[in-house]
Amino acid sequence: MQVGIFGVSGKMGSEVVRAVTRADGMTTVGGVDINEDRDKIGRAQVVVDFTHPDSVMDNIEWCLQLGIHMVIGTTGFTEERLERVRELCEAHPEVGVLIASNFSIGAVLMMKFAALAAPFYESAEIVELHHPNKADAPSGTSATTARRIAAARAEAGLGEVPDATVHDDGARGAVVDGIHVHGVRLRGLVAHQEVLFGAEGETLTIRHDSFDRVSFMPGVVAAIRHVVEQPGLTLEMEQVLGL
Numbered sequence: 001m002q003v004g005i006f007g008v009s010g011k012m013g014s015e016v017v018r019a020v021t022r023a024d025g026m027t028t029v030g031g032v033d034i035n036e037d038r039d040k041i042g043r044a045q046v047v048v049d050f051t052h053p054d055s056v057m058d059n060i061e062w063c064l065q066l067g068i069h070m071v072i073g074t075t076g077f078t079e080e081r082l083e084r085v086r087e088l089c090e091a092h093p094e095v096g097v098l099i100a101s102n103f104s105i106g107a108v109l110m111m112k113f114a115a116l117a118a119p120f121y122e123s124a125e126i127v128e129l130h131h132p133n134k135a136d137a138p139s140g141t142s143a144t145t146a147r148r149i150a151a152a153r154a155e156a157g158l159g160e161v162p163d164a165t166v167h168d169d170g171a172r173g174a175v176v177d178g179i180h181v182h183g184v185r186l187r188g189l190v191a192h193q194e195v196l197f198g199a200e201g202e203t204l205t206i207r208h209d210s211f212d213r214v215s216f217m218p219g220v221v222a223a224i225r226h227v228v229e230q231p232g233l234t235l236e237m238e239q240v241l242g243l
C-alpha cells in the first residue's frame with residue numbers, strides 16, 4: 001500500500017513516516033508541507049493528514065477528486081465542516097475517509113468509558129492539557145468527549161450540570177454541548193485529558209496521558225488498513241478497533 005503524508009515535517013507527520021515505513025505491506029510515496037506541490041503524493045493509495053484546521057478541508061477536496069483514500073487526524077472539525085465532508089464522500093462513493101480526533105487506544109477507551117459513566121453523575125467537566133504549540137482549543141478529543149457525555153446525559157433524561165456561577169469571566173472554560181472544558185497549555189506536556197464526574201458524596205476521574213506521539217501510531221496504521229476496505233466516511237476509531 002502506498003501512503004502519502006500531508007504535514008510530513010510536523011510533529012505527527014514525521015512520526016507517521018516512521019510508522020508507515022515499519023508497517024507490513026506499506027511504503028511511503030513521500031509527503032508535503034504547506035505550499036509544496038501536492039502532485040508529489042498524487043499516486044498514493046491513501047493519504048494521511050496531520051496539518052492544520054485551516055488546511056485540511058482543501059486537502060480533502062483534492063484527495064477525493066483524485067480518488068485517494070484519506071486518514072485524517074487534524075482537529076477543528078465543526079458540524080458544518082463534517083457536513084461538507086459528507087457531501088464530498090457522497091460525490092465520490094468509492095473513496096474511504098476516516099476522521100478521528102484521537103488515534104491512541106487509551107484515549108478511545110477514555111471517551112467510551114466517559115459516555116458509559118455519564119448517565120450516573122449529576123456533574124461532569126473536562127480538563128484537557130497539551131503542549132503550548134497546539135493551534136486549537138478546546139482539543140478535538142475534549143470536544144468529542146463532551147459531545148458524547150452530553151448525548152448520554154440527554155438520553156438518560158439528565159438536565160443541565162449544576163453550576164451557581166453568576167459572573168462568568170471565562171474562568172469556567174469553554175462550553176461544548178453544555179459541558180465545561182478547561183484547557184491547559186504547558187511546556188513539557190504532549191496530550192492529556194481528565195474527565196471528572198461528580199455525584200452526592202463521590203467523584204470519578206478518568207485520565208489518559210499520551211507521553212509520546214508513538215502512542216497514536218498503531219491507531220493510524222489500523223486506520224490506513226481500514227479506509228482502503230471501507231468506502232464512505234468513518235468517524236472516530238470505534239469501528240476500526242471493533243469496539
Ligand SMILES: NC(=O)C1=CN([C@@H]2O[C@H](COP(=O)(O)OP(=O)(O)OC[C@H]3O[C@@H](n4cnc5c(N)ncnc54)[C@H](OP(=O)(O)O)[C@@H]3O)[C@@H](O)[C@H]2O)C=CC1
Binds near residue numbers: 006033050055073101
Ligand atoms: N487525531 C489525533 O490522534 C491527533 C491529532 N493531532 C492533530 O494533528 C494536527 C497537527 O498536529 P502536529 O503534528 O502536532 O502539528 P505541527 O504544527 O507539528 O505540524 C503540522 C504540519 O502541517 C503542515 N501543514 C499545514 N498546512 C498544510 C497543508 N495544507 N499541506 C501540507 N502540510 C501542511 C505544517 O507546515 P508549517 O509548519 O510549514 O505550517 C506542519 O509541518 C493538529 O490539528 C492536531 O490537533 C495531533 C496529534 C494526535
Ligand SMILES: O=C(O)C1=N[C@H](C(=O)O)C[C@H](O)C1
Binds near residue numbers: 134135
Ligand atoms: O494537537 C495535539 O497534540 C493533539 N491533538 C488532538 C486533539 O486535539 O484532541 C489529539 C491529541 O489530544 C493530541
